[in-house]
Amino acid sequence: MMPAMVVEAYPTPGGGAGLFPELITRASSIAGRIDGLLIALTILCVAVSAGIYLVMIYFAARYRRGSTADRSNANAQSHTLEIAWTAITLVFFLVIFFWASNLYTTMQTGAPPEDVLEIYVMGKQWMWKAEHPGGQREINELHVPRGQDIKLLLTSQDVIHSFFVPAFRLKQDAVPGAYTSLWFKPTVTGEYALFCAEYCGTDHSRMRGRVVVMAPEAYERWLHTRESSTSMATRGAKLFRQYGCSGCHVGNSTVHAPVLDGLYGKPVQLQDGTTKVADERYIHDSIVLPQQDIVAGYPRIMPSFKGQISEAELLHLVMYIKSLDYTEGTVP
Amino acid sequence: MTAITPAAQFDDLEQEHEASRLGMWTFLATEVLFFGVLFAAYAISRLLYPQGFIAASQHSDLMLGGIETAVLLTSSATMAMAARAIRHGRRTQALQMTLVTMALGAAFIVMHLQGYHHHIEEGLFPGVNFTYEGPYRNQVELFYFLYFVMTAFHLLHLIVGLCILAVIAVMTWREWFSPEYYTPVELTALYWDFVDIVWIFLFPSFYLISLA
Amino acid sequence: MNTTSDHSSIGVLGIWITLIVLAALSIAAAYLPIGSWTWIITYPIAAMMALLIMASYMRLRSSTVIVRIFAGAGFFWLLLWFAVTLTDYLTRPHLYLT
């Protein structure tokens, strides 16, 4: 029998017995609008249900067998009535649809990229690993500053997980083999429950954690108190040398290899005539499968690093190459 | 020749014939969707990785595929001749045509198994013994996973078709069929033509992606 | 038995030749230098071959409307489903790692 201690292992937000005060706080900018739509829909549905229940009960009572109600010329069809209630239902549904879709598009587009704090979240069988741009790492916890637009870039190492924070009214699946993103802006400080919402195996129900929303200054202090972890980009630079990438891809090297400064986001002319934008995927694939997209005018000599560099280190290399700015002297 | 009477639940032979044809076409609709799922998986994978699929399809043996297509198209023609012969009461011609169709089907199966053997030898069988190390290795493995699953499923249908044809040949030889009662032959012809149609879509998918 | 539209053996041969020609055509199409876009030619040719077989060998031309509807239902449902699935795959932005 599983010992019951497991529940205590996680600090439970909401402190247990209270009737879920923390759980339904509207802790993200979008939560209020989602609750608004939810309440409006609830009112509509309660009204419709009450209406139909009352009509049914009234008919059942008035026209019950043995009652002396008048039952003559009950017509079995009326086109106007049918078309009327079909049209009204359709109009209500369309109103709800447009309201919800409008809200959904704001949730999906999020804030413009420059002032967004991008945090990488990796789902792994039965834990969440988060990594801030400064290199701070957390397991089953996510500290975020209040009032800051945050974009989580989610992926998974094994099966599909789903990053779900009820207090933010948001969830997004972490799909292995793909980056998915989740945008939100926390507005109320506090600790909120974090669940995995997509079934992922034995300890799916223990893949829980907490999201801690802090005041911006407290968040800065928290970042510095973490051990002097180098940022992802600097750690990427170390790997760039460690795996010998610098041997070829630095401007003054004897080997004829594409220079990577200012590469991120620019279109790259490939040998087979097509052009590709150098996004995260292109950089990731070029390291793991170099034979795939050969840059025009370069020999096919790069070895594949598949299996030698782990997914996490690839993330750091991608971050390092993204951070290389376009500096004059190294025009390819 | 006993007088042909409709089954208990039908009013006349025409209704029974129409019912069995409708039933067969409904079954063929389900078969379309059986193969449809595989083609959907193929289409989405090809949409995501066009380069990989081009690289992979260079290894398909176009000559063998072409001959197999011709063989199956011919077998459909001979099957149609067999069905027509039965409808006109020419039993011997029907029997010959059925046997020719079976021979062509068997030829296809042999050729296709030989194709499998060739691919397995080249190390293109997905899974542990996939030893292909050229460009787009992953997508080539994906391509061959789809190739083996889809063509094996088609081959299974062909083998089942061959068994049914054998039964039909025996029944034709034993004079079970006449111009009034030939439903089993017609249903078999429908099934065989359907299996041929599936190959008509399989052939361009795996052999004709791009040979430029 | 409606044997009226029963085409003679020449008809069967004629259709066989058309099918072989169409198959050859699609093989030729594969040699065009348009990369993976050859499907725009090969699949319509395959569809034509399929329609030809269904109309003649499977005697759809001479059967009732209900049978033709049943024959087309499977293909129609498949295409409808493809179209709706593609709305997702053609508009999916996020990044795929091989």
Add this chain to the structure above:
Amino acid sequence: MSTVAAQPASYLTAAATVRSWLVTRDHKLIAILFTISITAFFFVGGAAATVIRLELATPAGDLVSSETYNKLFSMHGIIMVWFFLIPSIPATLGNFLLPLMIGARELAFPRINLASWYLYTAGGLFTVATLLLGSVDTGWTFYTPYSSLFTNTSVVLALTAVFVVGFSSILTGLNFIVTVHTMRTPGMTWMRLPLFVWAMYATSIIMVLATPVLSMVLVLVAAERLFGVGVFDPRLGGDPVLFQHLFWFYSHPAVYIMILPAFGVVSEIITCFSRKRIFGYPYMVYAIVAFTSLSFVVWGHHMFVSGESMYASIVFSILSYLVAVPSAIKVFNWTATLYKGSISFEAPMLYALGFVGLFLNGGLTGLFVAAVALDVHLTDTYFVIAHFHYIMVGGSVMAFLGGIHFWWPKVTGRMYSEWIAQASAILMFFGFNLTFFPQYLLGYLGMPRRYHEYLPDYQVLNVLSSAGASILAVAYLMPLFYLTWSLFYGRAAGANPWRATGLEWRSASPPPEHNFEQTPTVDEAPYAYTSEDRQAHSSQARET
């Protein structure tokens, strides 16, 4: 109770030996074989549900281990979906009544009908084998890559079970489609078909066009497990979301396979017990046809947060709202049918009214999860569990039991005891609501589904739900007893105890082997209840 006089010759007298049952081609005997098999599987699935509810009474996972809990909800899902809900009304009431209702002597392909039962039994044996060999812990949805690469439970065996039982529903569907097209009695035009027959026809189309997709997806997952690599394998660049597309393309129409027959049964019951023609017959038929076609293009609402593109989610959302309109039309028409009727509240009517109430609730909460913005919060939580249980258990199971009670006299020739049946229906209605209404709140509060343990905050609502489940369990066991009791001691029911107007009530009960002495003809629309009949029916009750 006086034992009833020897029954007149009927289809049951011709089925004395076990062998005659196992090789029968009589659609009525096959219907009874199906009823027995699916009832057995209903209680196996129900047992799994009972243990789940017992486990969830406490926040900690202290009754069973996590693996066992995951296997419990997986088997509950697989058995209830494929071995009870999908065949429940078509294979039992449909098999028995379809030929009777259209005046035919038999289904178009009797041998295929028997093959359908044998395939169901074969699938059932594979499921029992899966149960014995350590069950499967992937959930009934078999999502990859967990089901294909990350679990070592007997997944391939479970996939074979569902693959085989899929053929059973394809064959049933094929049989019904051809029968309705070619074997209607003279005068029975399409617009004079009873709505139960329309529902069976529409369900069969969905069964025939959707089930193959499921079978092949499961073959792809099995192939991926055998090859080690596959088209859903992320390491090869395969897309796990593609599996969800292929799976839900079947599984959403599957939920319409479960609910459409229930519509047919309820339309028959409400018209009979309010002695009134169905209100807006053509609109009810258009609603069924609209269901059949729209049900195939809405599956994406199961995948709003799975990584599907924003535009596709919005397209699926609008289509899901369109498919909700026919449900509304049907509920309005049922309510309008009660107007100026002479309504009596025997057990079938209680089940039917219970159905309309619970299905309305289930349908309306469907609007919540079809709205993309809300679904991001509500999906994969207990809100969705409550939504589909309201429709499947509150809807389909209530209608199935209503149908069983309504046609029990026709099938067995005996009446069940009325007051016990009414008590069990009312108990079931309250037990059901107590079980599943708290789960809406749990869902809003964010309790994810398939959780072996949960935060202590959710315990209050979970205990309520478990209490309701115990009431529901009792309510489901009651019919088992009083219906079996009625087989031996129930009073003889005449050919038409409810004085209903369907063709099936024109032959004796239990009907003779070939259904009708002479084939009945039809010359008017179904449910031909007149207002004089209603006045008489009501005044007659006043005198007694």
